[in-house]
Amino acid sequence: MNIAIVKYNAGNIQSVLYALERIGLSALVTDDAEQIQKADKVIFPGVGEARTAMQYLQERNLDQLIQNLKQPVLGICLGMQLMCAHSEENETTCLGIFENKVKYFTSDTPTIKVPQMGWNTISQLKTNLFHQIPEKSYAYFVHGYYAELSEYTIATTHYIQPYSSALQKDNFYGVQFHPEKSAAIGEQILQNFIHI
Amino acid sequence: MLTKRIIPCLDIKDGRTVKGVNFEDIKDAGDPVTLAALYAAQGADELVFLDITATVEKRKTLSELVNKIAHRINIPFTVGGGIRSIDDVSVLLQNGADKISINTAAFENPFLIELIAKNFGSQCVVLAIDAKKEEDDEWYVYLHGGRTKTNRLVKDWANQAVSLGVGEILLTSMNHDGTKQGFALDITSQLAMALPVPIIASGGGGTEQHFYDVFTEGKADAALAASIFHYKEMSIPHLKNGLSQKGITMRL
Numbered sequence: 001m002n003i004a005i006v007k008y009n010a011g012n013i014q015s016v017l018y019a020l021e022r023i024g025l026s027a028l029v030t031d032d033a034e035q036i037q038k039a040d041k042v043i044f045p046g047v048g049e050a051r052t053a054m055q056y057l058q059e060r061n062l063d064q065l066i067q068n069l070k071q072p073v074l075g076i077c078l079g080m081q082l083m084c085a086h087s088e089e090n091e092t093t094c095l096g097i098f099e100n101k102v103k104y105f106t107s108d109t110p111t112i113k114v115p116q117m118g119w120n121t122i123s124q125l126k127t128n129l130f131h132q133i134p135e136k137s138y139a140y141f142v143h144g145y146y147a148e149l150s151e152y153t154i155a156t157t158h159y160i161q162p163y164s165s166a167l168q169k170d171n172f173y174g175v176q177f178h179p180e181k182s183a184a185i186g187e188q189i190l191q192n193f194i195h196i
Numbered sequence: 197m198l199t200k201r202i203i204p205c206l207d208i209k210d211g212r213t214v215k216g217v218n219f220e221d222i223k224d225a226g227d228p229v230t231l232a233a234l235y236a237a238q239g240a241d242e243l244v245f246l247d248i249t250a251t252v253e254k255r256k257t258l259s260e261l262v263n264k265i266a267h268r269i270n271i272p273f274t275v276g277g278g279i280r281s282i283d284d285v286s287v288l289l290q291n292g293a294d295k296i297s298i299n300t301a302a303f304e305n306p307f308l309i310e311l312i313a314k315n316f317g318s319q320c321v322v323l324a325i326d327a328k329k330e331e332d333d334e335w336y337v338y339l340h341g342g343r344t345k346t347n348r349l350v351k352d353w354a355n356q357a358v359s360l361g362v363g364e365i366l367l368t369s370m371n372h373d374g375t376k377q378g379f380a381l382d383i384t385s386q387l388a389m390a391l392p393v394p395i396i397a398s399g400g401g402g403t404e405q406h407f408y409d410v411f412t413e414g415k416a417d418a419a420l421a422a423s424i425f426h427y428k429e430m431s432i433p434h435l436k437n438g439l440s441q442k443g444i445t446m447r448l
Contacts, residue, residue, distance in 0.1 A: 011316055011317060011320065012294070014292050015266065018292055021267060110389050118418070120197065138447040181270065181294065182270070
């Protein structure tokens with residue numbers, strides 16, 4: 001099993017690598033087109049800002065590479081948002097794999113913080129990505145922007161309003177939460193992705 | 197719903213846990229990685245590691261420790277203590293820390309906050325504030341582990357720090373720390389109501405009721421404690437179950 005983690009100018013890439021190592025897997029962190037293309041599974045992680053991340057990907061032609069991958073791809077957090085059509089974060093045109101728009105959380109209540117930071121539930125779970133994951137399991141989130149609900153939604157979370165905490169279209173999967181930091185549930189989700 | 201968070205804090209010196217004793221069920225009480233793994237398995241929502249080593253070798257020891265923790269722990273963790281530069285931050289994040297906490301260095305050089313937030317994102321910048329209520333009933337910022345008083349009001353400093361890019365505030369009341377008489381509800385709720393970032397309350401947690409109060413009246417997003425967990429005065433599952441039964445949203 002060859003797992004490639006896409007290396008780009010975003011944080012938490014090491015955390016994803018370490019999480020795979022904890023469940024007995026190794027992965028290659030790389031921005032090399034050939035290595036990514038020939039991998040069995042590709043993970044597209046990320047914590048950061050949408051526009052600079054997209055620019056970085058475009059400068060290296062990684063944008064087209066990711067769009068054309070045929071093996072299972074898992075976007076995490078910013079990675080998932082970049083797989084959507086557009087992000088309100090600095091009005092960025094993204095990869096357009098999912099037709100969703102990514103919007104900024106707005107709250108009128110002072111004690112409801114933006115970004116959302118912490119543990120929240122994932123519900124209405126669909127696809128094998130959530131094999132053996134109970135409804136309303138807790139996952140760890142850190143994000144100020146969210147993907148709207150759509151036909152691609154495979155997990156729903158409620159913060160201010162319901163939104164897509166996971167998306168799927170063909171071979172592309174995306175999760176808004178951090179499976180690499182979501183305790184045993186997160187490790188199970190990573191395992192599930194590897195077995196897709 | 198987003199849960200309230202329970203965060204055990206481990207003080208580290210020369211790569212070992214200080215304070216931690218009396219652990220019958222773990223072989224090496226001084227090993228922070230073992231203790232952290234135990235807390236994570238018990239349902240801690242996050243962990244904070246505070247390095248109090250004062251030697252020149254500390255940075256290397258700490259980054260090695262952070263790397264070991266990151267390989268072992270499957271929940272988010274924050275590392276703090278003596279972070280003074282963007283390079284310090286970079287090394288810790290590369291070794292797997294999710295967030296870093298800064299205190300005195302940020303007060304002396306607020307630009308550091310902006311620099312870290314710009315390079316690594318606000319989500320990884322936790323501002324630790326040691327606060328003390330003086331006779332004039334105002335809360336003041338203290339530095340150098342509580343040894344140096346400043347004339348800056350906590351609310352003013354917290355406000356400025358958030359505008360510079362801090363993503364979370366770890367507020368420790370020096371009046372309450374170590375007393376086990378409850379958290380500082382007034383300043384905690386004041387910051388929680390005024391600021392758009394989560395507030396982690398620290399200092400004074402001794403009973404389940406104290407945690408209940410700080411999440412309701414204190415409006416804290418998270419509560420941190422050390423000795424009550426280290427000395428097994430309270431177990432994390434017991435605390436979280438109790439709070440959940442009282443209506444506080446907890447990850448069980």
